[in-house]
Amino acid sequence: MFFRNYFLLPLLLVLSMAGGATAQILTPTKLSVALSQPTAKVGEEVELIVNARIDDKWHLYATDFDPDLGPTVFTFSFTKSPAYELVGKPKSISSKKKYDDVFKGDITYFEKTGQMRQRIRLLQPGALTVQANVEYQTCTDIDGRCIPGEETLSFGPLPVTGAAIAATPATPAAATTAATTTAAATTPAAGEAAAAEAPVTSADTAVVVTDAAATPATSDTATAAASASAVAAAATPAANAAIPADSGLLSLAIVAFLSGLSGLLTPCVFPLIPMTVSIFTKGSANRRQGILKALFYGFSIIFIYVVLGLLTTVLLGADGLNLISTHWLPNLIFFAVFVVFGLSFLGLFEITLPNGMVNKIDEQADKGGWAGVFFMALTLVVVSFSCTGPIVGTILAMAAHGGGIQPVVGMFGFSLAFALPFMLFALFPAWLKSLPSSGGWLNTVKVVLGFVELMLALKFLSMADLAYHWNLLPRDLYLVLWITLSGLLGLYLLGRFKLSHDSDLSHLSVGRLLMAVLAFGFMTYLVPGLFGAPLPLLAGYLPPQSRNDFSIASGGTAAATSATPLNAACEAPRYEDFLELPHGLRGYFDLAQAQRCAKALNKPLFIDFTGHACVNCRKMEASVWSDPRVLQRLRDDFVVVALYVDDKAELPQSEWYTSTYDNKQKTTLGKKNADLQLSGFNVNAQPFYVLLDPTAPADLAHTLAAPVAYEPSAEAFVKFLDAGLARYRQQNP
Structure with a gap:
């Protein structure tokens, strides 16, 4: 690509x-309408269907994302009519979903074709024609153009039979929604989405219906998106696909895999590799059994972490994952958690699970057999939590912002790297001799991860800051903090200062020197950003x-x-x-x-x-x-x-x-x-x-x-x- x-x-x-100078009117999206049935009776619900044909290389934004992110949500405005009432919100059928680094949140969109549906409840007999004004936006990633659209759509006529009935009384939230006029995008919307599925009655003016997240919406809520300078990422997976396959998932899997490798190089895990493998190779009846148990041990580790990712997806659901990516509270919680993780890695304190839990799991591991091997894997996961917990939390937080199956993909990538050495060393035990001995270098890896955690924490604070215009973390302050952290990391790697758990550094290894070069190089790259340089390589991470x-x-x-x-x-x-x-x-x-x-x-x-x-x-x-x-x-x-x-x-x-x-x-x-x-x-x-x-x-x-x-x-x-x-x-x- x-x-x-x-x-x-x-x-x-x-x-x-x-x-x-001679550009013409572009219409990359063509709309057509339909009804879900040709005739209906009073009291029945009918769906108004809008079909969209979208030119190649263009995408149409859908109905169901936060309108304050920046792109124009596909919006319906229905005029008053006693003949029907709206039921629920408009639905985007099979829209795609991705986390957009430019707008700092989840967006949904269509490519090539799209469909939106709005249910109505019929209240009076006769030939019903429903008029709706729609607003939308179509963009292309080829050259960044965006085309706003506005049309008046006519659904019907629909023959309706039966006796007239009264409209469903609207709940307070629904009434508030119904009273929103076409241009009223400046009133607070928090709390109204909870009743969005309730029937919405017609108002004296136009009724605006969207399927966006309920967040405070003021007239200045688009400021953050207005000054974004990064190029939007390529289209990512369909929100309802069983296994979205795209570069976004691949990137996450690669990052998770590398994170798993870094987790192996921590003091809690690295010394366990030769010890655990030796148990399987020496404590088994034969080499074949030892290899099988080691492989089962590795697959058990993968299973445990994938279940953790699956639970994250199931428990949070699509709405929960969207809340994580757009609401201020989850982002502030992640910021605090990452700061705690980072300080823990730097040696301020140690995060451990309760001893009682660890001991009970360890007792199950001592029983032997295949169940014992599984509990050995579970024991490793629990015992190594003080070192791997922050890394796993980072991967889950990143994956949760992507939504869908991404937490599962993230945990699979992490656990695959985490389990791989145990399986490989069981297959090739002679490789154990080539492993470096444990020592102070393991704590160095932990400290490096601590600095990375602190830098990543700022991204979550920035998301909340941009979305709600607190102005706590402007771009310059963000860059100053990153420059300071990367500079301190470089000085640490050169041995200019020590932390509490560090060993004495008698000489500087080549590997440590190269890591210091990377840290100072990264710091040098950031400095021009203080003076207006766009820093395109980091556009998705910077305000x-x-x-x-x-x-x-x-x-x-x-x-x-x-x-x-x-x-x-x-x-x-x-x-x-x-x-x-x-x-x-x-x-x-x-x-x-x-x-x-x-x-x-x-x-x-x-x-x-x-x-x-x-x-x-x-x-x-x-x-x-x-x-x-x-x-x-x-x-x-x-x-x-x-x-x-x-x-x-x-x-x-x-x-x-x-x-x-x-x-x-x-x-x-x-x-x-x-x-x-x-x-x-x-x-x-x-x-x-x-x-x-x-x-x-x-x-x-x-x-x-x-x-x-x-x-x-x-x-x-x-x-x-x-x-x-x-x-x-x-x-x-």
């Missing part, structure tokens, strides 16, 4: 540059880029990163409490405000049509806008306005309007901006950059230069900016 995309890249770049507390001026001296304050003649930007521009730029998020400021400053407008879920927008900001030549021009020569086409913030009712483009009412900031892009420039893909005279209408006929879409060349982007600036100055001497 990598090499195929690599060779396609030049062609894509040429097409994007050539088509920037998104926004403000920087560090910068380096061109002359090598420190300088403040904040942009020059807006001129006194300009207004304070609307929406700046939850939207911001990258690289310390100051600007606007409302076109009218930006036009007034640009007129006052006699500068042209730089319009950035962008989106919270637009991966290519983040790539442009990280690799092109960060170029000093581009950044200087945007800061000094233009008034920048970022128009988010997918933002759910509700406009004041006085600003609602009916679009001349599609005759639909626009009630949110995102809909207003998307309508401007469609009606003015006949384009619906982002990113899309326009240079405009602030006194001219916002349309294609009045641009200062041909608009640009995705343009990864900073040189070409500079030429685009300079061309527009030159024409503006020519028109406004």
